[in-house]
Amino acid sequence: MKKHWKYWAAIIFLPAVAAASLTGCGKPAEKSGEQPLKVGFVYISPVGDAGWTYAHDRGRAEMEKLPFIETARAVESVAETADATRVMTQLAAQGCNLIFSTSYGYMEQTLAAAKRFPEVVFMHCSGHKTAPNMSTYFGKMYQARYLTGMVAGKMTGSNLIGYVAAHPIPEVIRGINAFTLGVRKVNPEAKVRVVWTYTWFDPPKERQAAVSLIEVGADVIAQHQDTPGPQQAAEEAGKYSIGYNVDMAPFAPRAHLTGAVWDWGVVYTAVAEAVHEGTWTNQPIWWGIETGLVGLAPFGPMVPDEVRQLVKAEETKIAAGQLKIFSGPIRGQDGEVVIPKGKSLSDEELFSMSYFVEGVEGEIPR
Amino acid sequence: MRPLTFITFEKRLEPGRGARLAVTLASLFLALVLSGLVILAVGVNPVEAYTALFSGAFGTLYGLSETLVKTTPLILTGLAVALCLKMRLWNIGAEGQFVIGFLASVLIALALPGRPWYLLLPLMAAAALVGGGLWAGAAGLLKARLGVSEIITTLLMNWVAILFSQYFAYGPLKGLDGFPYSPAFCPGACLPSIGWGRVNAGLFLALAAAVVLHLVLKHTLWGFEVRVIGDSPKAARAAGMKIEKKIVLVLALAGGLAGLGGFVEVSGIEQRLSPHTAIGYGYTAILIAWLARSHPLLVILVAFLFGGLYTGGEMIQVGMGVPVAVIRILQGAILFFLLAGDFLMNFRVRFGKKVSSER
Numbered sequence: 001m002k003k004h005w006k007y008w009a010a011i012i013f014l015p016a017v018a019a020a021s022l023t024g025c026g027k028p029a030e031k032s033g034e035q036p037l038k039v040g041f042v043y044i045s046p047v048g049d050a051g052w053t054y055a056h057d058r059g060r061a062e063m064e065k066l067p068f069i070e071t072a073r074a075v076e077s078v079a080e081t082a083d084a085t086r087v088m089t090q091l092a093a094q095g096c097n098l099i100f101s102t103s104y105g106y107m108e109q110t111l112a113a114a115k116r117f118p119e120v121v122f123m124h125c126s127g128h129k130t131a132p133n134m135s136t137y138f139g140k141m142y143q144a145r146y147l148t149g150m151v152a153g154k155m156t157g158s159n160l161i162g163y164v165a166a167h168p169i170p171e172v173i174r175g176i177n178a179f180t181l182g183v184r185k186v187n188p189e190a191k192v193r194v195v196w197t198y199t200w201f202d203p204p205k206e207r208q209a210a211v212s213l214i215e216v217g218a219d220v221i222a223q224h225q226d227t228p229g230p231q232q233a234a235e236e237a238g239k240y241s242i243g244y245n246v247d248m249a250p251f252a253p254r255a256h257l258t259g260a261v262w263d264w265g266v267v268y269t270a271v272a273e274a275v276h277e278g279t280w281t282n283q284p285i286w287w288g289i290e291t292g293l294v295g296l297a298p299f300g301p302m303v304p305d306e307v308r309q310l311v312k313a314e315e316t317k318i319a320a321g322q323l324k325i326f327s328g329p330i331r332g333q334d335g336e337v338v339i340p341k342g343k344s345l346s347d348e349e350l351f352s353m354s355y356f357v358e359g360v361e362g363e364i365p366r
Numbered sequence: 367m368r369p370l371t372f373i374t375f376e377k378r379l380e381p382g383r384g385a386r387l388a389v390t391l392a393s394l395f396l397a398l399v400l401s402g403l404v405i406l407a408v409g410v411n412p413v414e415a416y417t418a419l420f421s422g423a424f425g426t427l428y429g430l431s432e433t434l435v436k437t438t439p440l441i442l443t444g445l446a447v448a449l450c451l452k453m454r455l456w457n458i459g460a461e462g463q464f465v466i467g468f469l470a471s472v473l474i475a476l477a478l479p480g481r482p483w484y485l486l487l488p489l490m491a492a493a494a495l496v497g498g499g500l501w502a503g504a505a506g507l508l509k510a511r512l513g514v515s516e517i518i519t520t521l522l523m524n525w526v527a528i529l530f531s532q533y534f535a536y537g538p539l540k541g542l543d544g545f546p547y548s549p550a551f552c553p554g555a556c557l558p559s560i561g562w563g564r565v566n567a568g569l570f571l572a573l574a575a576a577v578v579l580h581l582v583l584k585h586t587l588w589g590f591e592v593r594v595i596g597d598s599p600k601a602a603r604a605a606g607m608k609i610e611k612k613i614v615l616v617l618a619l620a621g622g623l624a625g626l627g628g629f630v631e632v633s634g635i636e637q638r639l640s641p642h643t644a645i646g647y648g649y650t651a652i653l654i655a656w657l658a659r660s661h662p663l664l665v666i667l668v669a670f671l672f673g674g675l676y677t678g679g680e681m682i683q684v685g686m687g688v689p690v691a692v693i694r695i696l697q698g699a700i701l702f703f704l705l706a707g708d709f710l711m712n713f714r715v716r717f718g719k720k721v722s723s724e725r
């Protein structure tokens with residue numbers, strides 16, 4: 001037994017040496033500014049290396065560069081349960097005067113925290129409830145989805161496009177519909193088949209859903225998920241893919257056609273400035289492609305020039321307000337007209353969308 | 367001749383209480399040292415981080431109240447696993463039983479809106495108890511009648527329970543805005559707060575359940591039989607105990623306890639159905655029951671510590687911007703060292719060729 005002290009010493013001290021050599025940074029955040037702003041973020045998943053939370057964290061980092069930001073701290077992997085109320089309470093108690101909650105499931109919890117801390121500004125992403133000190137922010141991602149749909153419609157050979165979707169909620173349904181309208185604009189024969197995963201963040205499950213879609217003949221995989229799992233499945237199977245959240249080309253260089261991406265820094269910088277200058281109001285933020293909040297990832301080398309120009313022309317029209325995506329006539333899954341000619345959907349109707357348009361194969365749970 | 371092995375384990379004599387305590391504390395200390403290095407590596411002073419963890423979980427009135435909020439369901443799910451362990455049954459399904467109890471309470475609360483608490487709360491609790499009990503009892507029946515491993519059935523039934531509850535959240539109970547949240551409960555369906563943060567009457571229900579279970583196991587014939595079957599099924603059978611019947615009953619009772627956990631969580635805290643009812647209380651319960659050596663009163667203590675680890679871990683993130691991965695490493699290291707310490711306390715490790723058995 002006494003000979004084995006070496007093993008134990010190695011087990012205990014090797015990590016110590018390794019960790020000590022990594023130690024370093026930890027600089028104090030000292031910035032000038034008359035009224036420093038402490039900002040808190042609540043994230044649904046770990047930041048990771050791609051996806052929804054990663055996109056928000058890039059926006060956070062961009063906002064942090066503003067001179068009057070003292071700290072911009074994030075709490076990751078907060079469950080959409082009463083846990084979120086505690087996290088926001090703790091952030092406010094630590095002196096945050098602006099708090100962003102970045103998932104729709106934090107709606108009631110954000111409202112509860114906003115009532116408790118009336119002097120703190122709360123911004124809830126993708127919800128629809130406001131208070132005097134709480135508002136919402138979101139972007140018209142469906143515009144970018146429509147454009148990516150056009151690319152997918154042009155590039156599919158089997159006329160079956162797979163769509164790995166997280167939860168059957170209006171945001172996701174709106175995206176699937178816009179995507180499908182884009183697909184069918186350039187390819188009326190193509191169909192979009194939807195698989196629900198019931199999770200935002202589960203790399204193996206997202207990948208498995210994509211694999212199952214490829215197995216039934218899909219040759220382009222789109223996603224409304226938070227990780228590049230579906231992209232990697234497409235890459236491995238030699239199919240094409242459409243990314244989401246951030247440019248996912250690094251994860252699937254041969255598959256990634258383009259993607260619908262967020263630039264949250266646009267919103268975070270604007271809101272922080274408004275709060276700092278005292279001009280903030282609880283008017284909800286609902287910005288389109290013209291602001292840069294939503295947009296397209298760079299095209300992959302396999303996308304022909306003709307397709308790129310077609311999409312760019314459509315993008316210009318959307319940005320100029322000349323093209324509204326949900327304007328009639330649009331048919332529902334059963335072929336009946338759901339949006340009559342001459343009508344386009346209001347924001348309220350977009351926010352509560354709960355049906356699929358023609359060309360989508362899949363079901364919304366009732 | 368047994369094959370030569372490089373590492374062998376020998377059973378030690380039963381260690382005393384003092385030794386157990388010393389090993390547990392040493393394990394905790396080593397876990398904190400190891401995690402401290404990781405915390406150091408992300409540029410945060412580990413001593414400050416641990417101070418923030420401790421004071422966040424136990425050091426402020428608000429933190430302590432939130433730790434108790436987390437402790438409440440953990441006690442009940444912990445008991446659900448501990449009771450089964452007493453009979454050497456592995457209930458991996460506390461998560462699903464919790465969800466069924468949660469869902470059953472929701473269905474009662476939403477079916478009878480506006481009714482007084484003295485009608486609603488007992489009905490919801492009973493529905494949760496029966497729901498969780500039937501859910502686990504089914505696994506018990508399969509074990510008793512057909513010898514199907516309860517580890518497999520209870521585990522697999524978790525996903526059935528979760529999908530079942532998600533069906534209601536996304537389907538019939540979905541909100542008018544298309545979001546998968548049921549309407550909020552009426553006041554009569556909510557467990558009363560005790561006037562301290564979100565701590566509610568559910569805590570007393572959980573504590574009472576632990577005490578009652580302890581007394582039943584220790585002082586009744588029924589409890590005696592459970593312990594005998596756990597220690598030696600052959601002796602129990604020779605003594606004429608009905609093991610099959612006990613398996614079903616014990617699993618059903620355990621499921622009822624986990625179901626009650628779902629009831630206190632929804633009635634006391636969440637007060638609505640969402641798709642996120644299963645957040646790991648049932649799995650954490652397995653660790654709690656193991657570390658508490660399936661002693662009901664120790665379950666209370668261990669559940670409290672786990673609750674604190676959770677809320678305190680959050681505080682390091684909130685206060686110091688430490689990434690969640692580091693918190694997970696810390697929580698994982700504590701578990702790893704506690705379990706390893708437990709193992710090394712019971713077994714002696716020998717390196718090199720196996721010789722002792724030939725002696």
